[in-house]
Structure formats: structure tokens, C-alpha cells
Amino acid sequence: MSPLFSSRSDAAEALAERLESMQLAPPVVVLALPRGGVPIGAVVARRLHGALDLVLVRKIGVPWQPELAVAAVVDGQPPDIVVDDEVQRLTGVSRDEIDAQAVIELAEIARQRRLYLRDREPIALGGATAVVVDDGIATGTSIRAALKALRQRHAARLVLAVPVAPCDVVAALRLLVDELVCLAEPHPFRAVGLHYGDFGQVSDAQVLAALEEARTRR
Numbered sequence: 001m002s003p004l005f006s007s008r009s010d011a012a013e014a015l016a017e018r019l020e021s022m023q024l025a026p027p028v029v030v031l032a033l034p035r036g037g038v039p040i041g042a043v044v045a046r047r048l049h050g051a052l053d054l055v056l057v058r059k060i061g062v063p064w065q066p067e068l069a070v071a072a073v074v075d076g077q078p079p080d081i082v083v084d085d086e087v088q089r090l091t092g093v094s095r096d097e098i099d100a101q102a103v104i105e106l107a108e109i110a111r112q113r114r115l116y117l118r119d120r121e122p123i124a125l126g127g128a129t130a131v132v133v134d135d136g137i138a139t140g141t142s143i144r145a146a147l148k149a150l151r152q153r154h155a156a157r158l159v160l161a162v163p164v165a166p167c168d169v170v171a172a173l174r175l176l177v178d179e180l181v182c183l184a185e186p187h188p189f190r191a192v193g194l195h196y197g198d199f200g201q202v203s204d205a206q207v208l209a210a211l212e213e214a215r216t217r218r
Contacts, residue, residue: 028049029128030050056109058109159181160181
């Protein structure tokens with residue numbers, strides 16, 4: 001099976017084109033999940049003439065299978081932990097184990113906040129169209145945590161936009177937002193990276209460059 005997208009840049013342009021056609025009401029704030037969502041967010045923000053900011057959220061994996069998310073923690077005052085009840089039930093991961101891993105992930109969120117945002121306050125969302133982007137969704141646990149936190153920031157409209165995700169996850173997430181855009185919902189779903197020709201790791205330097213370009217453009 002050939003990949004759906006040649007690269008994140010390819011996916012970003014296609015996603016931005018779809019969002020442009022929706023004529024979203026300004027002001028638009030694009031919120032990317034680092035690090036993989038930032039190249040997507042940078043293109044979307046430029047094409048929509050919007051601001052670019054980050055949603056700092058970290059997956060909490062099952063201890064013996066770290067790629068399987070049992071929960072996610074998102075930056076905030078206080079931080080918010082969202083647990084995938086079904087995964088927790090099937091794996092038997094305790095709440096104590098989740099909380100212990102959350103401490104580690106919060107330390108990484110703090111590092112990202114210092115490095116990427118220099119501890120600045122998030123861009124205000126009151127009255128804005130908030131567009132949440134990532135390079136793809138697998139289980140949806142991290143995105144659900146991000147959306148739950150963003151709902152508390154009083155955006156006029158909350159839009160989730162991703163290039164690829166499983167159809168059942170898309171259906172569940174659609175209930176949490178005002179609008180959902182997903183370019184492809186392959187079945188059976190493979191890991192996000194397998195739907196890209198080039199899915200190289202995004203570096204801290206690339207994240208910083210994208211944020212600086214968006215800041216300068218504004």
C-alpha cells in the first residue's frame with residue numbers, strides 16, 4: 001500500500017486547502033501539538049493568516065507498551081490528565097502508575113514551555129476560531145486531553161484538523177468539537193507514520209524556527 005502523503009509538508013498543504021475552503025471566521029489561532037504537529041500548523045497558520053501557538057500535551061503509555069496510550073496530560077493550571085478508561089481496563093494499569101508517569105511527562109512539558117515558548121502566556125482564544133492540528137491521530141487520547149483543556153479557554157469555535165486518523169476515533173472526536181476535518185480515514189488503520197513517505201522526527205530547532213517565522217509574519 002502506497003503512503004497517503006509524501007511528507008508532512010504535503011499533508012499540510014492539502015489540509016490548509018481544505019480549511020481555506022471553509023472560510024473560518026477571524027481571528028484564527030492555530031494550535032499545534034509538538035513536535036510532529038508543528039510543521040502542519042505552520043503551513044495552516046500561514047495559509048489562514050492566523051497566529052500559531054502550541055498545545056503542550058504528552059501521552060502516558062502503558063508501561064510495557066509505551067506506544068499504547070492509557071492517558072495523556074496537558075499543560076495547564078492545574079495540569080489536566082485524561083485517562084482512556086477502556087485501555088486502562090484492558091491493561092490493568094493502575095491510577096498510581098498513571099500519576100507517576102504523569103510527573104515525568106509534566107517535566108518534559110515544562111522543558112518544552114521554557115524552550116519553545118520562553119514561558120510566555122498562551123495566545124488568548126476568547127472570541128477566536130481555534131484550529132487544533134497534528135500530523136495524525138492513532139488512539140486519540142492526547143487530542144482528547146488537548147480539546148478538553150482548550151474548551152476552558154472560551155474560543156468562539158473549536159476546529160480539529162488532521163491529515164489521517166482511524167474512522168472510529170474520528171467519529172468519537174467529532175462530538176468534542178464544532179468542526180472536524182480529516183483528509184483520510186483508512187481502514188484498517190496503520191500507525192500514523194506508515195501513511196507518510198517521509199516521517200522523520202521533527203527537531204526542537206524546527207519547532208523554534210516555525211514559531212519564529214509565524215511571530216515575524218504577524
